[in-house]
Amino acid sequence: DQQVKQNSPSLSVQEGRISILNCDYTNSMFDYFLWYKKYPAEGPTFLISISSIKDKNEDGRFTVFLNKSAKHLSLHIVPSQPGDSAVYFCAALGRGVGGFKTIFGAGTRLFVKA
Amino acid sequence: DAGVIQSPRHEVTEMGQEVTLRCKPISGHNSLFWYRQTMMRGLELLIYFNNNVPIDDSGMPEDRFSAKMPNASFSTLKIQPSEPRDSAVYFCASSLSFQEAFFGQGTRLTVV
Numbered sequence: 606d607q608q609v610k611q612n613s614p615s616l617s618v619q620e621g622r623i624s625i626l627n628c629d630y631t632n633s634m635f636d637y638f639l640w641y642k643k644y645p646a647e648g649p650t651f652l653i654s655i656s657s658i659k660d661k662n663e664d665g666r667f668t669v670f671l672n673k674s675a676k677h678l679s680l681h682i683v684p685s686q687p688g689d690s691a692v693y694f695c696a697a698l699g700r701g702v703g704g705f706k707t708i709f710g711a712g713t714r715l716f717v718k719a
Numbered sequence: 720d721a722g723v724i725q726s727p728r729h730e731v732t733e734m735g736q737e738v739t740l741r742c743k744p745i746s747g748h749n750s751l752f753w754y755r756q757t758m759m760r761g762l763e764l765l766i767y768f769n770n771n772v773p774i775d776d777s778g779m780p781e782d783r784f785s786a787k788m789p790n791a792s793f794s795t796l797k798i799q800p801s802e803p804r805d806s807a808v809y810f811c812a813s814s815l816s817f818q819e820a821f822f823g824q825g826t827r828l829t830v831v
Contacts (some may be wrong), residue, residue, distance in 0.1 A: 607760070639819055648723070648810055648822030649762070694762060698817070704750055704769030705817050711761030 608632050609697050611710035618717050624682040626713050628695030631676065635697040639707070640669060640680045643692045652693075653680070685717045725811050725823035732830055737799040740826045743792055744813030752820060753786055753796050754810040762810065768794065801830045 610629045618624045630638070636657050641649035655662040655669045655678065662669050668681045682689055695710040724743040732738050744751050753765040766776040768788045776786070783802070788794040798805055808827050812820040 611761070636817070641822075646824070648812070648824050650822070651819040654819060696762075698819075701767070701775050703772070703774040704767065705814075706764060706767050706775060707752070707812075707814075707820055708764060709754070709762035711759065 607710070609695055609708050609710040611695050611713050613713050614711070615714040615716065618685045618715065620687055620717055620719050621684045624680075624685045624689065624715055624717065626680040626682075626693050626695070626715065628678050628680075628710055629676055630678075630697050632697070632699065633673070633676065635699040635708075637698040638669070638671060638678050639696040639698060640667075641694040641696060641709075643694060643712070649694055654698075682715075685715075687717050687719050690715055690717045723811055723813055723821055723823035725809075725826050727826060728824065729827045730829070732801055732828075734802055734830055735800045736830075737797065738801045738805075738828060738830075740796040740809050740811075740828070742794045742796070742811030742823060744794070744811070745821055746792065748813035748815050748821075749791075750814045750816065750820075751788060751794050752812040752814075753794070754812065754822075756808040756810060756825070765796070798828075801828075803830045806830050 639654040640652045642652045643649040671678045692712045694712045698707045726741045752767040754762045765778045766786045771788045786796045808825045810825045812822045814820040
C-alpha cells in the first residue's frame with residue numbers, strides 16, 4: 606500500500622517554461638510534505654517542504670502547493686533550467702511509533718530541454 | 720561535517736553470500752533510516768532507528784534482511800543469504816527529529 610504516489614514516471618519541459626510535478630497521498634495524518642531532488646549516482650537532496658497547515662511555500666524558482674482536501678501537492682519550477690533535469694521525489698513526514706519517519710513516492714524524472 | 724557516509728559504493732556478490740552495508744550518520748542526528756531504491760516503488764523505507772533503537776522494521780522484505788545500530792555513529796544492513804532480486808541501490812539517511820533527512824551516496828548492490 607503506497608501512501609505517497611507520483612503517477613507520472615517522467616516529464617519533459619522546454620527550458621524557460623514551467624515544470625509541474627504532482628503527488629498524491631492517502632494518510633491525512635502527515636505533518637510535513639517534502640520534495641527531494643536526485644541526480645544519477647548521488648543520494649537525494651532536500652529541495653523544499655511545506656507544513657500541513659499551509660497551502661503554499663515558495664523558495665526562489667520553486668513553489669510547493671498543498672491541497673489538503675484533495676490530498677494532493679505539486680511542485681512548480683519556473684523558469685525551468687536544464688540543470689533541473691533530475692528525479693524528483695515527493696515525501697511525507699509523519700509520526701511513527703517512537704519517532705518520525707519519511708515516506709517517499711516512486712519519483713518523477715524531469716527532462717528540461719535546452 | 721562530511722555528511723552521511725556509506726560503504727561500499729558498489730558491491731557485487733554471488734547469490735547465497737552474505738552482504739553487509741555500512742553507514743555513518745551525521746554527528747548529532749538522532750534518527751537513521753535505511754531505504755532501497757527500485758524502479759517500481761521508488762524509495763522504500765526498510766527500517767528506521769531513533770536514538771539507536773529500531774523503531775519500525777515493517778519495511779524489511781524478509782528475514783534475510785537485518786539491521787543494527789550499535790552506537791550513534793554506525794549502522795549496518797545485512798542480507799544473508801543474498802538473492803538476485805535484492806539487487807538495488809540502498810540508501811542510508813539521517814535526520815534530527817522532525818526535520819528533513821540527509822542521504823548518503825548509496826550502495827549499488829548487484830547479486831549475480
